[in-house]
Amino acid sequence: xxxxxxxxxxxxxxxxxxxxxxxxxxxxxxxxxxxxxxxxxxxxxxxxxxxxxxxxxxxxxxxxxxxxxxxxxxxxxxxxxxxxxxxxxxxxxxxxxxxxxxxxxxxxxxxxxxxxxxxxxxxxxxxxxxxxxxxxxxxxxxxxxxxxxxxxxxxxxx
Amino acid sequence: xxxxxxxxxxxxxxxxxxxxxxxxxxxxxxxxxxxxxxxxxxxxxxxxxxxxxxxxxxxxxxxxxxxxxxxxxxxxxxxxxxxxxxxxxxxxxxxxxxxxxxxxxxxxxxxxxxxxxxxxxxxxxxxxxxxxxxxxxxxxxxxxxxxxxxxxxxxxxxxxxxxxxxxxxxxxxxxxxxxxxxxxxxxxxxxxxxxxxxxxxxxxxxxxxxxxxxxxxxxxxxxxxxxxxxxxxxxxxxxxxxxxxxxxxxxxxxxxxxxxxxxxxxxxxxxxxxxxxxxxxxxxxxxxxxxxxxxxxxxxxxxxxxxxxxxxxxxxxxxxxxxxxxxxxxxxxxxxxxxxxxxxxxxxxxxxxxxxxxxxxxxxxxxxxxxxxxxxxxxxxxxxxxxxxxxxxxxxxxxxxxxxxxxxxxxxxxxxxxxxxxxxxxxxxxxxxxxxxxxxxxxxxxxxxxxxxxxxxxxxxxxxxxxxxxxxxxxxxxxxxxxxxxxxxxxxxxxxxxxxxxxxxxxxxxxxxxxxxxxxxxxxxxxxxxxxxxxxxxxxxxxxxxxxxxxxxxxxxxxxxxxxxxxxxxxxxxxxxxxxxxxxxxxxxxxxxxxxxxxxxxxxxxxxxxxxxxxxxxxxxxxxxxxxxxxxxxxxxxxxxxxxxxxxxxxxxxxxxxxxxxxxxxxxxxxxxxxxxxxxxxxxxxxxxxxxxxxxxxxxxxxxxxxxxxxxxxxxxxxxxxxx
Ligand code: FES
Ligand code: FES
Numbered sequence: 001x002x003x004x005x006x007x008x009x010x011x012x013x014x015x016x017x018x019x020x021x022x023x024x025x026x027x028x029x030x031x032x033x034x035x036x037x038x039x040x041x042x043x044x045x046x047x048x049x050x051x052x053x054x055x056x057x058x059x060x061x062x063x064x065x066x067x068x069x070x071x072x073x074x075x076x077x078x079x080x081x082x083x084x085x086x087x088x089x090x091x092x093x094x095x096x097x098x099x100x101x102x103x104x105x106x107x108x109x110x111x112x113x114x115x116x117x118x119x120x121x122x123x124x125x126x127x128x129x130x131x132x133x134x135x136x137x138x139x140x141x142x143x144x145x146x147x148x149x150x151x152x153x154x155x156x157x158x
Numbered sequence: 159x160x161x162x163x164x165x166x167x168x169x170x171x172x173x174x175x176x177x178x179x180x181x182x183x184x185x186x187x188x189x190x191x192x193x194x195x196x197x198x199x200x201x202x203x204x205x206x207x208x209x210x211x212x213x214x215x216x217x218x219x220x221x222x223x224x225x226x227x228x229x230x231x232x233x234x235x236x237x238x239x240x241x242x243x244x245x246x247x248x249x250x251x252x253x254x255x256x257x258x259x260x261x262x263x264x265x266x267x268x269x270x271x272x273x274x275x276x277x278x279x280x281x282x283x284x285x286x287x288x289x290x291x292x293x294x295x296x297x298x299x300x301x302x303x304x305x306x307x308x309x310x311x312x313x314x315x316x317x318x319x320x321x322x323x324x325x326x327x328x329x330x331x332x333x334x335x336x337x338x339x340x341x342x343x344x345x346x347x348x349x350x351x352x353x354x355x356x357x358x359x360x361x362x363x364x365x366x367x368x369x370x371x372x373x374x375x376x377x378x379x380x381x382x383x384x385x386x387x388x389x390x391x392x393x394x395x396x397x398x399x400x401x402x403x404x405x406x407x408x409x410x411x412x413x414x415x416x417x418x419x420x421x422x423x424x425x426x427x428x429x430x431x432x433x434x435x436x437x438x439x440x441x442x443x444x445x446x447x448x449x450x451x452x453x454x455x456x457x458x459x460x461x462x463x464x465x466x467x468x469x470x471x472x473x474x475x476x477x478x479x480x481x482x483x484x485x486x487x488x489x490x491x492x493x494x495x496x497x498x499x500x501x502x503x504x505x506x507x508x509x510x511x512x513x514x515x516x517x518x519x520x521x522x523x524x525x526x527x528x529x530x531x532x533x534x535x536x537x538x539x540x541x542x543x544x545x546x547x548x549x550x551x552x553x554x555x556x557x558x559x560x561x562x563x564x565x566x567x568x569x570x571x572x573x574x575x576x577x578x579x580x581x582x583x584x585x586x587x588x589x590x591x592x593x594x595x596x597x598x599x600x601x602x603x604x605x606x607x608x609x610x611x612x613x614x615x616x617x618x619x620x621x622x623x624x625x626x627x628x629x630x631x632x633x634x635x636x637x638x639x640x641x642x643x644x645x646x647x648x649x650x651x652x653x654x655x656x657x658x659x660x661x662x663x664x665x666x667x668x669x670x671x672x673x674x675x676x677x678x679x680x681x682x683x684x685x686x687x688x689x690x691x692x693x694x695x696x697x698x699x700x701x702x703x704x705x706x707x708x709x710x711x712x713x714x715x716x717x718x719x720x721x722x723x724x725x726x727x728x729x730x731x732x733x734x735x736x737x738x739x740x741x742x743x744x745x746x747x748x749x750x751x752x753x754x755x756x757x758x759x760x761x762x763x764x765x766x767x768x769x770x771x772x773x774x775x776x777x778x779x780x781x782x783x784x785x786x787x788x789x790x791x792x793x794x795x796x797x798x799x800x801x802x803x804x805x806x807x808x809x810x811x812x813x814x815x816x817x818x819x820x821x822x823x824x825x826x827x828x829x830x831x832x833x834x835x836x837x838x839x840x841x842x843x844x845x846x847x848x849x850x851x852x853x854x855x856x857x858x859x860x861x862x863x864x865x866x867x868x869x870x871x872x873x874x875x876x877x878x879x880x881x882x
Contacts, residue, residue, distance in 0.1 A: 006357065006459070011557065014406065016406075016425070016426070019423075019425045020425060023423055023424050023425040026424075027380065027423035027424060027425070028423070030374070031365075031433070032365070032368075032371070032372040032374075033364070033365020033366065034365070035369075035371070035496070035497070035545070036371065036424075036574075037496050037497070037498070037577065038575070038577040038821055038822050039576060039577055039821075040821050040822075040823070042821060042822040042823055043496065043577075043822055045496055051161070051402070066713070072365070073364065074365050075363035077364075078360075078363075078364040083363045083364060086363040087355075087359045087360050087363050090354070090355060090356045090359050090788055090789075090792070092223075092348045092358070092359055092362035092363060093223030093224070093225070093546060093792060094221075094222050094223030094362075094495075094496070094497075094543070094545050094546045094547075094797060095223065095358070095361075095362025095363075095367050095369075095543065095545070096369060096495075096496040096497045096545030096546060097496050098362050098363060099365050106525070114421065120830075121830050121831050122831060123829040125829045125831040126829075127825055127830065128822060128829060129492060129496070129799075130494065130495055130496045130546045130548075130800070130827060131223045131496075131546060131796045131799075132795055132796035132797075132798070132799025132800060132828070132833070133792070133796065133828045134799070134828075134829075134833045135795060135835070135836065136792070137474075137830065138830070
């Protein structure tokens with residue numbers, strides 16, 4: 001049995017504790033917004049928050065989440081300031097990497113609400129985008145950093 | 159191909175008193191199309207308006223990020239007089255009504271979607287609008303001149319009549335569909351060329367967008383497949399004892415494609431797969447190592463067995479002027495889309511259903527029907543969003559694999575490729591070698607341009623598969639392969655972008671030698687242009703330097719004065735302040751026509767401790783009428799990032815017939831920190847729209863190589879380029 005908080009709700013499930021959190025989310029819990037890209041911590045498509053910090057769920061055994069709080073793209077609620085900025089700036093192309101991009105960006109803003117361009121580039125360099133949406137990602141994050149002080153505490157209120 | 163409205167929308171059947179209209183371009187038969195309900199207003203196969211006012215557009219093309227859904231919705235919205243966001247959309251099922259009118263297949267490729275459909279979809283919108291207005295005329299007794307359609311309503315000019323489209327559905331569906339409807343003139347456009355949002359952005363931002371990977375019919379299991387590392391092997395034997403003991407594993411069995419390991423979820427399937435011992439049949443002969451393939455290409459270039467694809471005689475005698483020559487080479491490349499390949503299958507009474515993100519759902523349908531040996535109509539394809547396509551998802555190998563697994567398993571199953579599977583079993587961009595020469599004369603003129611290209615033919619492999627889906631199913635494969643072999647001799651995909659050289663040189667010849675390799679080949683964003691632009695535009699730069707002329711001036715001088723190439727060159731040069739780069743910065747330029755669009759790019763680099771660093775990329779495109787400016791800019795930038803990833807890192811190598819790379823650490827892509835700022839200029843044009851998804855890619859590699867030459871004085875003629 002592994003128990004943790006997922007997007008503000010408690011979940012408890014019987015699963016091999018070595019199973020990566022990614023596959024627990026996708027295959028056991030049906031939350032498909034978190035994507036599988038490389039399985040090796042190289043692309044960032046599977047990024048979620050563990051106690052507010054961005055982690056690669058493909059390389060994190062679910063046992064590490066026990067007793068802790070996990071937030072996925074679904075947990076951001078759809079109109080998180082970053083998500084609104086993403087829509088306004090038309091960031092996604094194919095869209096496959098974008099859950100991971102947004103989760104990385106949300107963790108960045110939580111730790112540094114007003115990053116400059118160089119901070120953003122560095123913090124986002126673990127998230128690959130084959131479609132090449134990097135400029136838009138940067139611009140969308142900057143727009144939020146410039147206008148809003150997002151409250152990280154809001155993340156778990158679902 | 160232009161269509162008259164009579165051909166375009168026509169009544170195909172009247173069944174049970176309900177009028178069903180269809181859009182039929184080919185003589186292909188097929189099941190009548192059943193979409194929505196009988197209560198809907200459905201003027202053609204593309205559009206339906208439901209009684210509650212919901213508007214649904216069938217999208218005949220795959221959405222893989224290029225923005226085709228937004229483009230198509232915008233075109234219909236413009237004429238239908240509704241906001242684009244009011245139009246819902248669905249991925250069209252496989253049906254002849256949705257086959258591309260040029261290709262006759264339901265394929266997304268060749269950057270053709272908007273070029274081919276822009277007028278058709280405006281007619282779809284206009285026809286529906288006029289039929290709704292006719293319904294309002296009937297309801298109100300007013301004439302056409304007193305009514306106006308706007309914002310999803312029909313109103314009378316005096317305001318007395320004000321009807322929502324929803325209120326008109328019941329009348330409209332009983333009326334004959336309007337014919338000979340005039341399209342709105344460009345100066346009245348509200349959305350075309352102006353709308354700059356994406357209608358799929360929200361779903362792709364909140365996690366709700368459904369990709370093939372997310373399909374999950376009831377009771378669905380997950381399979382992984384152990385494939386032979388070399389491409390011509392099959393399973394000889396396997397031992398699954400240990401794997402079967404792994405918790406969650408349901409079955410392990412061999413199919414014609416490999417050993418399938420089926421479990422309750424991806425993780426147990428992948429873990430158990432690591433415990434299966436498989437022996438594959440040994441590799442056959444032929445070219446099995448990258449070194450041997452490179453050598454075969456070089457040998458071919460040294461020979462004289464070439465098929466001519468262009469041969470304009472020179473008016474000057476050979477032997478005059480200074481001979482300039484160079485040999486170029488490019489490697490195999492993988493597509494490496496972010497979503498690894500996958501497909502899901504559920505058997506039905508007479509066939510199966512397949513969930514997949516496909517650039518060619520009819521090829522997927524054909525592949526599935528062959529595995530089950532059932533008629534194509536017994537296979538239903540549910541097309542999904544594609545987590546990147548770039549040409550890879552036109553192939554249906556993943557579909558054939560999952561259907562074979564479902565056939566044995568007899569339960570719904572999703573096949574998930576690992577990133578390693580995806581990297582090692584791609585349909586690769588083929589390697590190419592080029593020998594190119596020309597003569598530079600004292601007066602600055604150029605003559606005797608000769609470009610010889612040696613490399614494998616994509617179409618020799620792929621056309622027989624495509625024809626399989628177009629022809630009746632009983633036609634055997636042999637004749638199709640003959641056609642493939644014939645086309646392969648002068649493969650148009652291998653020479654595109656070289657054969658059409660736009661420069662006014664005196665005597666241009668281009669020829670090709672097909673070198674077959676035992677490796678699956680496929681279309682890779684911009685196909686032949688991806689390597690020919692590199693060779694041609696690098697060599698044009700060599701000629702400019704040999705002639706002692708500025709590379710921009712040299713190009714301008716040899717292009718027609720009123721040409722598109724010159725216009726985009728001038729636009730990009732102005733944006734980049736060509737010739738006035740900041741101190742310590744070096745610029746390279748290239749221009750290339752592809753998919754009927756013309757793109758010029760300037761790459762600007764600096765040297766930091768002697769190491770080149772990307773500073774800025776400038777791009778100008780003429781793609782005719784722009785539908786969505788923001789999407790065109792994004793496609794240019796995305797195409798450049800794609801090209802620079804390949805130019806700096808991209809190389810797939812083979813050892814003993816197997817691909818050596820496996821994941822993003824040894825097949826690297828540009829990251830956020832590697833991507834320089836970019837500027838995109840859209841050259842204004844009222845000509846019909848042309849390609850956008852691919853044309854941004856070809857000029858980037860040569861522009862970078864030319865910038866490297868400007869910075870270092872060293873000419874690099876091989877991709878990937880060395881950066882210091
Ligand atoms: S899937 Fe986890 S980092 Fe790529
Ligand atoms: S939007 Fe396609 S991979 Fe990022």
